Structures are given as structure tokens and as C-alpha cells.
Amino acid sequence: MTRFRTVTLVSLSCLVALGAVNACGDADDGSGFENPNQSTEDAASGDPGGSSDDDGSTLNPTSGGSGGSGGGGFEQCADTSDEAKLQPVAMYIVVDKSGSMDDNNKWDNAEQAFVAFFQDPAADDLKVALRFWPNGNCDSDNCSTDACAQPEVDVGLLSDPAHEAALVTAYQNEGPGGDTPMSAALAGATQWAVTYGAANPTEKAVVILVTDGEPNGCEEDPDDIAAYAAAAYASDGVLTFAVGLQGSGEDTMNTIAMAGGTNTGFFIGNANAAADLLAALKAIQESVVSCAFAMPEPTDPSSPIDPKLVNVTYTAGDGGPPQTIKQVQDASQCTAAGGWFYDNPVTPTTIELCPATCDAVQSDTGAKINIVLGCKTDVQ
Numbered sequence: 001m002t003r004f005r006t007v008t009l010v011s012l013s014c015l016v017a018l019g020a021v022n023a024c025g026d027a028d029d030g031s032g033f034e035n036p037n038q039s040t041e042d043a044a045s046g047d048p049g050g051s052s053d054d055d056g057s058t059l060n061p062t063s064g065g066s067g068g069s070g071g072g073g074f075e076q077c078a079d080t081s082d083e084a085k086l087q088p089v090a091m092y093i094v095v096d097k098s099g100s101m102d103d104n105n106k107w108d109n110a111e112q113a114f115v116a117f118f119q120d121p122a123a124d125d126l127k128v129a130l131r132f133w134p135n136g137n138c139d140s141d142n143c144s145t146d147a148c149a150q151p152e153v154d155v156g157l158l159s160d161p162a163h164e165a166a167l168v169t170a171y172q173n174e175g176p177g178g179d180t181p182m183s184a185a186l187a188g189a190t191q192w193a194v195t196y197g198a199a200n201p202t203e204k205a206v207v208i209l210v211t212d213g214e215p216n217g218c219e220e221d222p223d224d225i226a227a228y229a230a231a232a233y234a235s236d237g238v239l240t241f242a243v244g245l246q247g248s249g250e251d252t253m254n255t256i257a258m259a260g261g262t263n264t265g266f267f268i269g270n271a272n273a274a275a276d277l278l279a280a281l282k283a284i285q286e287s288v289v290s291c292a293f294a295m296p297e298p299t300d301p302s303s304p305i306d307p308k309l310v311n312v313t314y315t316a317g318d319g320g321p322p323q324t325i326k327q328v329q330d331a332s333q334c335t336a337a338g339g340w341f342y343d344n345p346v347t348p349t350t351i352e353l354c355p356a357t358c359d360a361v362q363s364d365t366g367a368k369i370n371i372v373l374g375c376k377t378d379v380q
Helices: 040-045 099-119 161-172 182-199 222-236 250-259 273-290 355-362
Strands: 006-011 080-083 089-096 127-133 153-157 204-211 239-244 292-294 310-315 323-325 340-342 350-353 368-373
Touching: 089 099, 089 182, 089 273, 099 161, 099 273, 127 161, 127 182, 153 161, 182 204, 182 222, 182 239, 204 222, 204 273, 222 239, 222 250, 239 250, 239 273, 273 292, 273 355, 310 350, 350 355
Parallel strands: 006 368, 089 127, 089 204, 204 239
Antiparallel strands: 006 080, 127 153, 292 350, 310 323, 310 368, 340 350
């Protein structure tokens, strides 16, 4: 479940946004967040108007402001408000079924975790497609990207009992055997995600790669394999999550995760493998759902929203004035400073938080994310 309890959308005019200095101006504290209630004097002096967390982001500003549902005094000039829609998520899960998965009960543990995940009511809003590898031409002999891009259970909502049953049955009918053609699996998975995202621009397609070993067959260099995740992330914002079971290479998993915009891999030991894998899947679900938002629709179709007049603010769950999250050009420009970006700067369909900002706000269970329309976008 998403940790963001309240997400609101506010439309406004900068000309009358009293007290919202940073929302319409250029004050900059160098972090991923700005306090839109910072005074002009504070902006000139470089005072961010609040205390900083260890990561440099001003998460709990102390300066004044009217606050409210619009955020930063914006409600004083808001002409409409509505709930922003979290972006639907479609997961392509590619699961290693190589021979080593037969060791130490790893296959059974993974099956137990995935079945529990598929059947969890909290995951009902997710769409999931499933592919095992090696299987068919998605193997070390053929290394077929196209074959690996074809799910064995096509994408569907987990709220659909028939789809849930198909996923469970597919898992129960499989078993370990074969090599570890990781490059083909990842190339196919990212191809699927890019294609699906292009055909469904209001949804967020992500890849979950699950393996218990190092690459064996097809391309075996971790950097070459990670390049597939990097390309999909840079071109289409596709996130790749790398989940390593016992026997996987930590460096390889981390390299893939970093390239795919998710920073580090998830690593599952064998002592509590089923429970730990299930926890990792739920953490992935939460991180994706919480950090991707659908671009708001204009109230008047004849007056489209200008992407250069959109701002994103964050309000801490313990109160205090909201802070402006700065925009970066695209996913590849996300750094430790955080920020947000469009999936497409010209015709955006989604607003996504950079990993550093996502991590910061997700730690706050009462956080509010506001999408504010009408003011010049505050960029890094």
C-alpha cells in the first residue's frame, strides 16, 4: 500500500499566491526541496528557513506560512482542487528457474512468496505479467530477446481472480532446470516494459528480475547486462528492480539496480527466504506506487496544462509548511539532491520522484504530495 495518505492537486495563479516566494520565483537552497514560504530576506541570505536532515534535504522547515490543503499559501488563490491520481503500475516479473534453484529449497521458497504476493489484497491494484527463464527460446542456446519479452502469463490486474489463479497455476506447474541467461531475460523484460509503456502511457511499467546466480550463457559481462536496464530507464523511465536469492552476485545485482534507477539490489538469504522475498516484493510495490503520479487532466480541454507551469510540493506528516521539490530534466539527471521529472518533457503523462526524494518522503507515513498548477516550474 502507498504510504502517501493524502495527495492533492491545486490549480492557481502565481500573481496572487501571497507568501509563495519560491513557487513563483527562483530562491534555491541547493537541496531537492524548497520551502515556498521562505521570505525574500531569507532567500537573499541563503537561509533555507528550516533544519536539514542528514541528506541535506530541508525536510522540516520552521518558517511561517498559511499552509492548508493547497500548500504554501496556494489555497488562497486556488480556483480548483482535486485528488491527484497515483499512476497504475504494471510489473513484468522475470524469475530464474535455472538448475541451482533446486538447491536449499530456493524454488519452493520463491513459489511460496510469489503466491502470497499474488493473493495479497493489498496488491490488487497492481498489474502483473510473469515470465520464467530459461524457458523456450528464452535460453542460453537462442538468447532470444523477443522470446524473453513474451510473458507466459500476460499482464492483468491482481484483483481479477482468474488472473491471480493463472499466475499461481503457472508457478506451480514450473520447476528448476537449465543455465542462467540473465542478459536475454533482462533484455526481453525491458523490451516488454518499454513497449507496454508506449502503448499505455498513463501506466508505469517496471521490471523485477529475480535470480539466484551469476550470468551463465548469452552475454555474461555485468556491465553489458546492466546496459539494457540503463537504456530503458533513460529512454522511458522504466525502473528495474534486481532481487538476488542465495547464490546471486551482489555486485552484479547492484550494478543492474543502479543502471535501472533503483540504486541497490534486494538480497534474500536462505534462513527466512520466503518471508524475506515477500517483504522485498511488497517494498518494491510500495516504492513504485508511491513515487509515480499521473499527470493531471485539464478542467477545460481547450486549455491544456502547460508542462512549464507545474510544481510539486511535499508537506511533512508532522506539520509545517510545504516544500517545493525541484524538477530535473529526466531520470538520468537524478542525483542525491533528489527532484522530480516527467516521463516525456513535451507531452508528459506522468510525474515521477527521483529515488533520493522518493526515499526521503516515503519515510514519512503522513506525508502529502501536492501538484501545483499555474506557476513557473522550479528547476534545479
